[in-house]
Amino acid sequence: MTLDNEEENIPLHPIERTLLTFLSKKEKNGDWFDIDSVSSGSGLSLDQIRRGIEWLKSKKLIDVQEENAIAYALGSQGKTAVAEGLPERKLIKLLLASGGSAGLDAISKSLGPEFSVALGLAKKNNWIGLSVGTARLNTSKASEKEKEELLLEKIQAKGKLHSSELSPEEKEVLSALVKRHKGLIDEISQKIVKIRITSKGHDVSKSAHKDEIDEISPDVILSGSWRNRPLRAIDVTSSAPSFYGGRKHPIRMFIEEVKEVFVSLGFEEIEGSIVQSTLWNFDALFIPQQHSTREMQDTFYLSDVKANLAKFPREIDLIKASHEKGEGTGSLGWRYKWSEDEARRIVLRTHTTAVTIRYLSDHKPAEARVFSVGKVFRNEKPNYKHNPAFYQIEGVTVGPHLNMRNLIYIISKFYSRLGFEKIKFWPTYFPYTEPSLQTMAYYEKKKRWMELGGMGVFRPEVTIPLGVKNPVLAWGLGLDRLVMMRYDLNDIRDLFGANLGWLRTAKVL
Ligand code: PHE
Numbered sequence: 001m002t003l004d005n006e007e008e009n010i011p012l013h014p015i016e017r018t019l020l021t022f023l024s025k026k027e028k029n030g031d032w033f034d035i036d037s038v039s040s041g042s043g044l045s046l047d048q049i050r051r052g053i054e055w056l057k058s059k060k061l062i063d064v065q066e067e068n069a070i071a072y073a074l075g076s077q078g079k080t081a082v083a084e085g086l087p088e089r090k091l092i093k094l095l096l097a098s099g100g101s102a103g104l105d106a107i108s109k110s111l112g113p114e115f116s117v118a119l120g121l122a123k124k125n126n127w128i129g130l131s132v133g134t135a136r137l138n139t140s141k142a143s144e145k146e147k148e149e150l151l152l153e154k155i156q157a158k159g160k161l162h163s164s165e166l167s168p169e170e171k172e173v174l175s176a177l178v179k180r181h182k183g184l185i186d187e188i189s190q191k192i193v194k195i196r197i198t199s200k201g202h203d204v205s206k207s208a209h210k211d212e213i214d215e216i217s218p219d220v221i222l223s224g225s226w227r228n229r230p231l232r233a234i235d236v237t238s239s240a241p242s243f244y245g246g247r248k249h250p251i252r253m254f255i256e257e258v259k260e261v262f263v264s265l266g267f268e269e270i271e272g273s274i275v276q277s278t279l280w281n282f283d284a285l286f287i288p289q290q291h292s293t294r295e296m297q298d299t300f301y302l303s304d305v306k307a308n309l310a311k312f313p314r315e316i317d318l319i320k321a322s323h324e325k326g327e328g329t330g331s332l333g334w335r336y337k338w339s340e341d342e343a344r345r346i347v348l349r350t351h352t353t354a355v356t357i358r359y360l361s362d363h364k365p366a367e368a369r370v371f372s373v374g375k376v377f378r379n380e381k382p383n384y385k386h387n388p389a390f391y392q393i394e395g396v397t398v399g400p401h402l403n404m405r406n407l408i409y410i411i412s413k414f415y416s417r418l419g420f421e422k423i424k425f426w427p428t429y430f431p432y433t434e435p436s437l438q439t440m441a442y443y444e445k446k447k448r449w450m451e452l453g454g455m456g457v458f459r460p461e462v463t464i465p466l467g468v469k470n471p472v473l474a475w476g477l478g479l480d481r482l483v484m485m486r487y488d489l490n491d492i493r494d495l496f497g498a499n500l501g502w503l504r505t506a507k508v509l
Pocket of ligand 1: 351
């Protein structure tokens with residue numbers, strides 16, 4: 001046979017050389033070899049073989065094939081059965097101990113729930129004879145091991161057995177044992193890797209070649225051997241064990257993305273406390289004190305504490321006047337007696353709008369573009385799209401001449417930057433905006449529209465007491481549902497479980 005230069009020059013690592021030599025000697029008529037047999041025949045460890053396979057495959061010196069197969073191992077019951085005997089063997093031991101025969105009552109007492117299986121199989125094996133309530137030992141037969149026992153021992157000795165290692169008769173015994181009862185034999189599905197040398201592999205195995213340098217050690221450098229031996233090329237595409245380093249939670253990543261979108265649209269981030277007085281959470285938003293959203297079944301109140309509102313005498317007067325008679329706003333207000341004491345109650349904020357309102361009150365801007373992202377709390381039953389704690393994306397733009405069309409533009413832009421294109425707007429009602437809209441997105445997975453949040457133009461009853469003169473476009477949008485849709489989840493609560501598998505492998509989308 002003539003070898004061309006190319007094949008002569010393919011450098012091999014010692015592992016590859018051993019593998020290739022083994023395969024070329026053993027192979028007849030294109031045989032496939034599984035890793036276990038290669039390992040026992042070549043003296044290489046499984047790990048070395050796996051590495052060698054990757055290298056030889058990329059050099060096209062071997063073919064690789066993967067098969068799914070089932071292996072059998074002893075289950076917990078199987079281990080006990082080998083140690084203590086199967087029920088039928090226990091019965092024989094019992095009869096031996098009692099001189100060769102025993103009454104069925106006594107046997108039943110001692111074997112418990114295993115009694116009838118034991119009796120049936122011992123009889124079938126011809127190990128015992130039965131007569132009038134008594135079992136008698138058939139000593140010559142019972143001293144032989146039954147097929148089941150032999151197979152269990154074989155599996156125990158090997159640890160794991162593939163069906164290819166079993167005779168047809170053993171296979172029958174095995175399937176009966178698997179069915180006999182749970183925990184006797186465990187079925188383990190496995191991938192079996194098989195390899196076969198290629199003709200190029202044959203050629204290379206016969207050629208004389210220099211061993212590759214696997215690792216650059218001080219030795220290799222000092223001895224100068226690197227000058228005339230090739231270095232092993234690294235195949236960066238070969239598979240490697242998965243590695244899970246620390247990473248951000250998908251919600252965290254999404255929040256950062258949301259912030260980036262707003263910043264890129266010229267917004268500035270603002271922050272506020274999770275705990276708020278009802279003054280800022282409700283009253284400053286022109287939500288009347290009898291409004292149903294303020295009730296305990298909707299809102300979490302902190303018991304036994306009240307806010308100190310001494311810092312806000314002016315704000316309180318104006319908010320009170322707005323609620324009671326709509327002073328300076330062109331409306332009549334809600335026409336009831338507003339209570340300062342009620343406004344001092346403290347809640348876990350039910351929306352991030354409280355943060356926006358504090359900002360407007362503190363800065364009274366003529367123009368602004370601000371946003372915030374934060375957790376809000378509502379006393380509602382959890383289900384696939386509701387969680388009592390969730391994130392909102394809140395913001396306002398303030399400026400002369402702003403109107404609803406500008407608001408729809410900003411919000412559409414925001415969603416499309418995040419990749420949500422199927423969005424619609426729907427008229428709705430909030431006590432603090434006029435007009436008001438809600439937005440919905442179509443969730444392909446659930447084949448339905450999901451409500452995402454609310455928006456609108458703040459009413460004068462809100463802005464006048466705060467001292468803001470120009471129109472304010474405001475929105476508060478749910479964040480969790482967006483993450484749920486992006487990750488195709490069925491249930492919003494999955495975002496907050498300790499599902500490490502998902503947390504480790506969830507793609508950065
Ligand atoms: N606060 C409203 C909510 O939580 C959303 C909203 C914010 C609506 C601002 C209008 C203006 O649902």
